[in-house]
Amino acid sequence: MASNFFGITDTGKQRQNNEDVFIAEKSGDGNFIIACVVDGVGGYAGGEIAAEIARATILEQLQYIAGDIVPLLVNTFKIANQRIYDEKAQNKELSSMACVLTLAVADVLNNKFYYAHVGDTRLYLLRDYSLIKISKDHSFVGFLEDSGRLTEEAAMDHPKRNEINKALGFTREIDHDPEFVETGSSPFLPGDILLICSDGLTDLVDKSKITDILTANEDLPPKGKKLIEAANNRGGKDNVTVVLVHNDKERKQHGATKPATATVKPVEQQEVITKPVTKKEEVPVKQAKPKSNGGTVAILSILCFVFLGGFIWQFKKNNDLAAIPKKTDTLVSQPIKNAQELKLQDTINNLKGNTLVLSAADFKQPIVLTDTLHINKDSIYIKTKGEIIFKKDSTYKGPAIVLSTKAKYVVLDSVAFDGFRIAIATRNDALVLKNVRFNNCLMPVLTAYQFPNMKYVSGRSLGSMFKADSIPSKATH
Known part of the structure; x- marks a missing residue:
C-alpha cells in the first residue's frame, strides 16, 4: 500500500460481525486517491450487504475521474442508493438494510479534495496540529452537537446518539431533496491529513485524543492502528473503521527577509550602490545632441507625417464610400432580438x-x-x-x-x-x-x-x- 494513504477496520469488542467496509486506493487512472468509509445498517446480514453494494458501486463509477468531480460523487451515491433499494425490494429479509458513508477524492497533485457524505460517518481535516470536522452528522444529536447546543462529551453519552435521519436505501430516490447528499471541496495542502472514520471511533474517542494520535511523528499505518486501539480500549462497542490520506508533498519554506535598514553598510558600499544613479544624472548634454544634419531629419519627418495623414484620409474616404449600398447591392438583414x-x-x-x-x-x-x-x-x-x-x-x-x-x-x-x-x-x-x-x-x-x-x-x-x-x-x- 502506498505510504500516503491507509485504511483499517476492526469488529470491536462487543460485535460478532463487521458491517463496516472501506476504500483506500488510487483511481484507475492513478490521478486521485479514493478514500471512503461505509457503515452498514440493518441487522446481521443486511448491513454488510448494503455496505458492500455501496463500496462496489463507488469503485465502479470512480474507475476514471474527470470533469466536475462533485456531481460525479453525487451521481455515484444515487446509483448506490438505487441498487440498495432494489435489493431490498427483491429480498424481504433485507427490508431494513441501508448504509451511511463518507467519500473523499483527493487530488494531491493540485492540492485539493472533494467529498460527499450521508449519515454519521465523519470527515476530518488535520492542518497545522488543528483537527477540523468537515462533514455534519445527519442525526438529531449530531445537529445539536454541530450547532453548539451539546458539548462533544454530552453528545458522546447521549442515549439517541446513533439514531440517524439519512442513509442510502431509506428511500427509492434521493433526487427529491437536493441537500440529501452533503458535498463540498477544499484545499488539501502539503502536510494536511484527511481522516474518514465510522462512529465506532468518534462515539468513544474524543477529538483531543484523535488529534494527539494524528500529530505524532509516525507513518499512517501506526496512526490508524492506534486510533482503533483507542476505541477498543474504551469498550469497543461498535465496529471501528479508519481511513487516512496524507498530502506528503514537501511544504514550501520561505525564509524571512531582513528590512533594508537593519544592516548598516560601509561607506564604500554605499557609494557603489548610489554611483549608477549619479552617473546617469551627470551625462553631458552634448552627447545627446543630434549632429549637424538635424535640420534635414526634421524636415523629412514633417513630410512623412503629411504623406501619412493624406493616405489615412483617402483610405477612410474610400471605406466610407464602399459602405454606402449601391442599387445593385443586396442588403443582408440581421436578426433583431425580441x-x-x-x-x-x-x-x-x-x-x-x-x-x-x-x-x-x-x-x-x-x-x-x-x-x-x-x-x-x-x-x-x-x-x-x-x-x-x-x-x-x-x-x-x-x-x-x-x-x-x-x-x-x-x-x-x-x-x-x-x-x-x-x-x-x-x-x-x-x-x-x-x-x-x-x-x-x-x-x-x-x-x-x-x-x-x-x-x-x-x-x-x-x-x-x-x-x-x-x-x-x-x-x-
Missing part, C-alpha cells in the same frame, strides 16, 4: 446569486429565440414555475443556449426546447438536466471537451449520467 430574449439574457447576466426562477407568467410562451442565450456564470440553477418552452425562430440556425468555458455547474430544471439543430452547447461536464424535454431537436446537447495540446489523455465521458423517462421525476420546487 423583447423576451433581451429580458432573459439581461436577467441571466445580472443575476445576484446562483438560482434563477423563470415564471411562465412573466414570459409569453413559447420564448422564440433569434439568437443564442449565453451563460457566462461559474454556476447557476435555472428552474421554472409553469411551462417554459424555447422555440427556434424560422430563420435561426444556431444553438439555443451556449455555456461558456468558465461554467462548472449549470442546472436546467423543467424547461423544453423545440426545433433547434443544437439545443444546448456545453463544455466538459458542466451541464445537469432535470425534467428537460427536447422536441424535434436534431442534436439536443453538444459537448466539447478541452484537452492540453499533444498530451496523452485518459478519462471518461459522463453521458451515462443522463436518463430518459416518459414521465417527469418528482419536482424539487
Whole structure:
C-alpha cells in the first residue's frame, strides 16, 4: 500500500460481525486517491450487504475521474442508493438494510479534495496540529452537537446518539431533496491529513485524543492502528473503521527577509550602490545632441507625417464610400432580438446569486429565440414555475443556449426546447438536466471537451449520467 494513504477496520469488542467496509486506493487512472468509509445498517446480514453494494458501486463509477468531480460523487451515491433499494425490494429479509458513508477524492497533485457524505460517518481535516470536522452528522444529536447546543462529551453519552435521519436505501430516490447528499471541496495542502472514520471511533474517542494520535511523528499505518486501539480500549462497542490520506508533498519554506535598514553598510558600499544613479544624472548634454544634419531629419519627418495623414484620409474616404449600398447591392438583414430574449439574457447576466426562477407568467410562451442565450456564470440553477418552452425562430440556425468555458455547474430544471439543430452547447461536464424535454431537436446537447495540446489523455465521458423517462421525476420546487 502506498505510504500516503491507509485504511483499517476492526469488529470491536462487543460485535460478532463487521458491517463496516472501506476504500483506500488510487483511481484507475492513478490521478486521485479514493478514500471512503461505509457503515452498514440493518441487522446481521443486511448491513454488510448494503455496505458492500455501496463500496462496489463507488469503485465502479470512480474507475476514471474527470470533469466536475462533485456531481460525479453525487451521481455515484444515487446509483448506490438505487441498487440498495432494489435489493431490498427483491429480498424481504433485507427490508431494513441501508448504509451511511463518507467519500473523499483527493487530488494531491493540485492540492485539493472533494467529498460527499450521508449519515454519521465523519470527515476530518488535520492542518497545522488543528483537527477540523468537515462533514455534519445527519442525526438529531449530531445537529445539536454541530450547532453548539451539546458539548462533544454530552453528545458522546447521549442515549439517541446513533439514531440517524439519512442513509442510502431509506428511500427509492434521493433526487427529491437536493441537500440529501452533503458535498463540498477544499484545499488539501502539503502536510494536511484527511481522516474518514465510522462512529465506532468518534462515539468513544474524543477529538483531543484523535488529534494527539494524528500529530505524532509516525507513518499512517501506526496512526490508524492506534486510533482503533483507542476505541477498543474504551469498550469497543461498535465496529471501528479508519481511513487516512496524507498530502506528503514537501511544504514550501520561505525564509524571512531582513528590512533594508537593519544592516548598516560601509561607506564604500554605499557609494557603489548610489554611483549608477549619479552617473546617469551627470551625462553631458552634448552627447545627446543630434549632429549637424538635424535640420534635414526634421524636415523629412514633417513630410512623412503629411504623406501619412493624406493616405489615412483617402483610405477612410474610400471605406466610407464602399459602405454606402449601391442599387445593385443586396442588403443582408440581421436578426433583431425580441423583447423576451433581451429580458432573459439581461436577467441571466445580472443575476445576484446562483438560482434563477423563470415564471411562465412573466414570459409569453413559447420564448422564440433569434439568437443564442449565453451563460457566462461559474454556476447557476435555472428552474421554472409553469411551462417554459424555447422555440427556434424560422430563420435561426444556431444553438439555443451556449455555456461558456468558465461554467462548472449549470442546472436546467423543467424547461423544453423545440426545433433547434443544437439545443444546448456545453463544455466538459458542466451541464445537469432535470425534467428537460427536447422536441424535434436534431442534436439536443453538444459537448466539447478541452484537452492540453499533444498530451496523452485518459478519462471518461459522463453521458451515462443522463436518463430518459416518459414521465417527469418528482419536482424539487
